[in-house]
Amino acid sequence: MKQYDLVVIGGGSGGIAGARKAASYGAKVALCEKSDLGGTCVNLGCVPKKLFYYASEFSEYFKDSKNFGWDVSVKKFDWHRLLENKNKEISRLNGVYQKLLSDSGVDLIIGAAKFSGNHEISVGGQKISANKILLATGGYPFVPNFPGKEYVVTSDDMFFLKRIPKKIIIVGGGFIAIEFAFIMRGFGCDVTLLVRGKRILKNFDHDVSEFLTNEIRKKGINLKVETEIKSIAKKGSNLISTSNKGKFESDTILYATGRIPSTDNLGLNNTKVELNNNGTVKVDSYSKTTASNVFAVGDITSSMALTPIAINAARAFADSEFGKNKRKMRQVNIPAAVFSQPSVGTVGLSEEVANEKHGTVRVYKTSFRALKHNMSGNEGREFMKIIVSEKTNKVLGVHIVGKDAAEIIQMAAVALNCGATKKQFDETIGVHPTSAEELVTMRLV
Numbered sequence: 001m002k003q004y005d006l007v008v009i010g011g012g013s014g015g016i017a018g019a020r021k022a023a024s025y026g027a028k029v030a031l032c033e034k035s036d037l038g039g040t041c042v043n044l045g046c047v048p049k050k051l052f053y054y055a056s057e058f059s060e061y062f063k064d065s066k067n068f069g070w071d072v073s074v075k076k077f078d079w080h081r082l083l084e085n086k087n088k089e090i091s092r093l094n095g096v097y098q099k100l101l102s103d104s105g106v107d108l109i110i111g112a113a114k115f116s117g118n119h120e121i122s123v124g125g126q127k128i129s130a131n132k133i134l135l136a137t138g139g140y141p142f143v144p145n146f147p148g149k150e151y152v153v154t155s156d157d158m159f160f161l162k163r164i165p166k167k168i169i170i171v172g173g174g175f176i177a178i179e180f181a182f183i184m185r186g187f188g189c190d191v192t193l194l195v196r197g198k199r200i201l202k203n204f205d206h207d208v209s210e211f212l213t214n215e216i217r218k219k220g221i222n223l224k225v226e227t228e229i230k231s232i233a234k235k236g237s238n239l240i241s242t243s244n245k246g247k248f249e250s251d252t253i254l255y256a257t258g259r260i261p262s263t264d265n266l267g268l269n270n271t272k273v274e275l276n277n278n279g280t281v282k283v284d285s286y287s288k289t290t291a292s293n294v295f296a297v298g299d300i301t302s303s304m305a306l307t308p309i310a311i312n313a314a315r316a317f318a319d320s321e322f323g324k325n326k327r328k329m330r331q332v333n334i335p336a337a338v339f340s341q342p343s344v345g346t347v348g349l350s351e352e353v354a355n356e357k358h359g360t361v362r363v364y365k366t367s368f369r370a371l372k373h374n375m376s377g378n379e380g381r382e383f384m385k386i387i388v389s390e391k392t393n394k395v396l397g398v399h400i401v402g403k404d405a406a407e408i409i410q411m412a413a414v415a416l417n418c419g420a421t422k423k424q425f426d427e428t429i430g431v432h433p434t435s436a437e438e439l440v441t442m443r444l445v
Contacts, residue, residue, distance in 0.1 A: 001120075001127050001128060001129055002030075002126070002128045002129070003028075003128075003129050003130070004028050004029060004030045004107075004128060004129070004130040004131075005022070005027040005028045005029065005130065005131050005132065005322070006018075006019070006022045006027050006028075006029045006030075006130055006131070006132045006133070006134060006321075006322070007029075007030050007031075007032065007113075007121055007128060007129075007130035007132075007133050007134070008029065008030070008031040008032065008133075008134045008136060009032050009113045009121070009133065009134070009135050009136065009137055009266070010031075010032075010033065010039065010134075010135065010136035010137040010138060010262075010298075010300075011031055011032075011033030011035075011036075011037045011038070011039060011097070011108075012038060012039015012040060012041060012042075012136055012137075012138050012298065012310070013038070013039055013041050013042070013298075013307045013310050013311050014039075014136040014138075014297045014298035014307075014310030014311055014313065014314040015031060015033070015039070015134065015136030015137075015297075015298075015314065016031065016037070016038075016097055016100065016101065017310070017311040017314040017315055017318075018134050018136065018297065018314030018315065018317055018318050019031045019101065019104070019106045019134075020100060020101065020104040020106060021314065021315045021318035021319065021322075021323075022318040022321070022322045023104045023105050023106050024104065024318075025318065025322040025323050026322075027322045029104075029105070029106045029107070030106065030107040030108075030109055030128060030130070031101060031106050031107070031108055031109065032109045032110075032111060032112075032113035032121070032123045032124075033108070033109075033110065034110070034111055034112040034113075036090075036094050037094050037097035037098055037101075037108075038090075038093055038094055038097050039136075039138050040138050040139070040299070041307045042090060042093050042094070042097070043090055043094075044155065044156045044159060045155070045307075046307055047089075047090065047093065048086055048090060048159045049155075049159075049179060049180075049183075049339065050339060051082075051086050051089065052082070052086070052158075052159070052183050053179065053182075053183055053339045053341075055082050055183075055186075055187070056182065056183040056184075056185075056186025056187050056341070057186060057341065058186075059074075059077075059186050059187070059188065060186065060341070060378070062074055063376075063378070064372070064373070064376035064377075064378050065376075066376075067375050067376050067377055068375065068376065077164075077187060077188065079161075079163065079164040079187075083159075083160070086159065109123050109124050109126075109128070110124055111123045111124030111125070112265065113266070114265060114266060114267040115133075115266060115267035115268060115270045115271050116267065116270055117270055117271065118133075118270075118271045118272060118291050118293055118294060119131070119133070119293060121133065122267075130293075131293060132293050132294075132295065132321060133293060133294045133295070134287075134294075134295045134296070134297065134314070134317065135266070135273075135281060135289070135294065135295065135296040135297075135300055136296070136297050136298050136300065136310065136314065137261075137262040137263070137266065137298075137300050138261075138262050138298055138299045138300060139259035139260055139261045139262055139299040139300065139305065140156070140259060140260055140262055141154035141155055141156055141255070141256070141257075141258075141259055141260075142257055142258045142259055142260045143255045143257065144255075144257065146229065146230060146231055146232070147230075147231040147232070147233075148231050148232025148233055148234075148239075148241075149232070151232050151234060151239050151253060152171075152232065152253045152254070152255045153252060153253065153254055153255070154254070154255055154256070155176050155180065155254070155256055157254075158180060158254060161252070164187055164189065165184065165189050165250070165251050165252035166189065166190065166251055167189065167190040167192075167249070167250040167251050167252070168184050168189050168190070168191055168192070168250055168251070168252040168253070168254060169192045169193075169194060169239075169241060169248055169250045169252070169253045169254070170184070170191065170192070170193050170194070170253075170254045170256060171194045171196075171229060171253065171254065171255045171256065171257060172194075172195070172255065172256035172257045172258075173193075173195035173196070173197055173199070173200040173201065173202060173225075174200075174201065174202075174256065174258070175201075175338050176256035177193065177195075177200075177254075177256035177257075178193075178200055178201065178212070178216075178338055178340050179338060179339050179340060180254060180256060181193045181216065181221050181340075182216075182219065182221070182339075182340045182341040185219050185220060185221050186341065190222075190250075191220075191221045191222065192221075192222040192223075192224065192248055192250065193216065193221055193222065193223045193224070194224050194227045194228070194229065194243065194248075195223070195224065195225045195226070195227065196226070196227065196228045197225065197226070198225055198226060199213065199225060200212065200213060200216070200223075200225075201338065201344070204344070204346060204350065204399075205346065205350035205351055205352070205385065205397070205399045206350070206351065206352060207351065207365065207383070207385055207399070208344060208346065208350075208383070208385070208399050208401055211367070211381075211383040211401050212338075212340060212342075212344060212401055215340075215341075215342060215380060215381070215401070216340075218379055218380065219341070224245060226244075226245075227243050227244060227245045228243055228244055229241045229242070229243045229253075230242050230243060230244065232253060235249075237251060238250065238251055239251065239252075239253055241253060259299065259305065260279060261279050261280045261281065261299060261300045261301075262299075262300060263275065263279065263281065263300060271291050271294060272289075272290055272291035272292075272294075273289045273290060273291045273294050273296075274289070274290040276302055278302065280300065280301050280302040281296040281300050281301050283295070283296050283297075283301050285328045286316070286317065286320055286326070286328060287301070287313055287314075287316070287317045287329075295317050295321070297310050297313040297314045297317060298310030298313065298314070301313075304334060304336070306334070306336060309329070309334065312329045312330075313329045316328060316329045330417075332417075333347055333348050333413055333416040333417050334347070334413075335347040335409045335410060335412070335413035336409075337405065337406035337409060339406065342380060342382060342401050342402045342403055342405065343401070343402070343403070343404070343405045343406045344399075344400070344401050344405055344406075345398075345399075345400040345405035345406050345407075345408055345409025345410075345412070346397075346398070346399045346400070346409060347397065347398050347409055347412055347413040347416055348387070348395070348396050348397030348398060348416050349387060349396045349397040350387075350397060350399070351363055351385075351387050351397070354387045354389075354396045354397055358389050358390075358391070358396060359390070359391070360390040360391070361387050361388060361389060361390055361396065362387075362388040362389075362390055362422070362444065363385065363386075363387055363388075364385065364386040364387075364388065364422075364442040364443070364444060365383070365384065365385040365386070365442070366383070366384050366385075366438055366442055367381055367382070367383045368381065368382055368435075368438070369381050369382070370382055370402070370403060370435055371433050382400075382401060382402030382403065382405075382435055383399075383400070383401040383402065384398075384399070384400050384401075384402070384435075384438050384439060384442065385397075385398070385399040385400075386398055386399075386422065386425070386439070386442060387399075388421075388422045392421070393421040393422050393423055394419060394420070394421050394422075395415065395416055395420050395421065395422055395425060396416075397416075398412040398415075398416065398439070400412075400439075402435050403435065404435065404436070408435075408436045408439070412439065425439065425440050425442075426440065426443075428440045
C-alpha cells in the first residue's frame with residue numbers, strides 16, 4: 001500500500017492549493033479527483049459564469065455606443081460559438097491545474113476516493129494511506145422535491161444548454177439566481193425571477209437589496225417575491241409552473257436554490273468525522289474535523305461558499321500542519337461580489353448587523369448616474385454606502401452597486417483590514433472623474 005504524508009480528496013481550488021502548499025514544505029502528497037481539475041469554480045461556477053457575464057454585457061454596450069458616435073449593427077448572438085470558446089478556455093485551465101500539480105511534485109490519482117478508515121482510502125482500484133487527509137470535495141446544486149422536479153435545470157446545466165432559452169424562469173434570490181437573471185436578460189431572453197422570501201440577497205445590506213431590485217426591474221426582468229412553485233407540468237415544448245401566485249409558462253426553468261456539501265459516497269461512516277445538522281463537515285478554526293488526522297476546507301464545510309476562502313483555508317491548513325506557522329484563516333472583512341448588471345461589491349458589516357454589534361453608527365450613502373450614462377442615455381444608476389462606528393470613527397462596512405463594484409471593493413477590503421477611519425477616507429484624494437471617488441467624498445447631509 002502506497003504511503004503519503006497527505007492525501008487530498010477533491011481537485012478544486014481549495015484542494016489544489018492545500019496540496020501544492022503542503023508539497024512545498026517537502027510533504028509527500030497525492031490528490032484524488034474523479035472529474036476535471038479546478039472543481040466547481042473553474043468548470044461549473046466562477047469562471048464560466050464570468051465568461052457568460054462578459055458576453056451578456058455586450059448587448060447593452062452596443063446600445064450605449066450610439067450616442068458616442070458608433071453606428072453598430074448586430075446581426076445575431078451565436079450561443080454555440082460562446083459555448084465552444086468557453087469550453088476551450090475551461091479545457092486550457094484544466095491543463096494549467098494539472099501542470100501546477102505536476103510541477104509541485106503532487107501525485108494525481110484519477111478516481112472517486114472513499115475512506116476505508118481514518119488513514120486509509122480506496123481510489124482508482126488501489127488503496128493508499130496517509131498521515132493526514134484533507135477533504136475538499138465542494139458541493140452541488142440543491143433542488144427541492146415537488147411534482148415536475150425532473151423538468152428543471154441547475155446552474156451546472158446552464159453552461160451546456162443545447163439552445164438558448166426564449167423564456168426562462170429562474171427560482172432563487174441569491175448570488176447564482178441574480179447573476180443568471182441578468183446574464184440571460186442580456187442575451188435577450190424573457191426572464192422571470194421568482195423569490196420565495198420578501199427580498200433578493202437577504203443576507204446583504206437592505207439598501208443594496210432594494211437598490212438592485214429597482215435595477216432588476218429597469219432591465220425588464222419580471223421579479224416576483226414571496227412566490228414559490230408548487231408543481232411543474234409539461235405542455236408541448238413548454239413548461240407550466242403552478243405557484244402560490246398563479247401560473248407561469250416558460251421553455252426553461254432554472255433552480256438556483258442553494259447547494260449541498262458533497263459528502264455522499266466518501267465513506268465517512270468508516271471514520272470519526274462528524275457532520276453538522278446542515279450536512280456540512282464539522283471543523284474547528286484550524287480546519288480540523290472530529291477525526292484528529294482529517295481536515296476539511298471549502299464548500300464541504302459551513303464557511304462562506306467563496307473560492308478565495310477555500311484557497312486561504314487550505315493554505316492555512318498546510319502552513320499549520322506541514323510548515324512552522326500555525327495559523328487560522330482570517331474570518332473578518334471578507335469581500336464578496338455579485339456579478340449582476342450593475343455588479344455588487346460588499347465588505348464588512350451591513351447597517352443592520354452594525355447596529356446590533358456596535359450600537360450607534362453613522363451611515364453615508366449616495367446614488368448617482370455615472371458620467372458615461374449622462375451621454376449614453378442608459379437609465380442605470382449606481383449606489384454607494386459607508387457605515388461608520390460613532391464611537392471609534394472606524395469604517396465598519398462598504399457597499400457598492402455599480403459597473404465596477406467588484407473591482408473597487410477589493411481595495412476597500414484592504415482599507416477595512418487596516419482599520420481605516422472615515423477621517424482617513426475623507427483625507428484621501430479621489431481619482432477624477434470616476435465612480436470610485438464617491439467613496440472618499442461622501443459627507444452626511
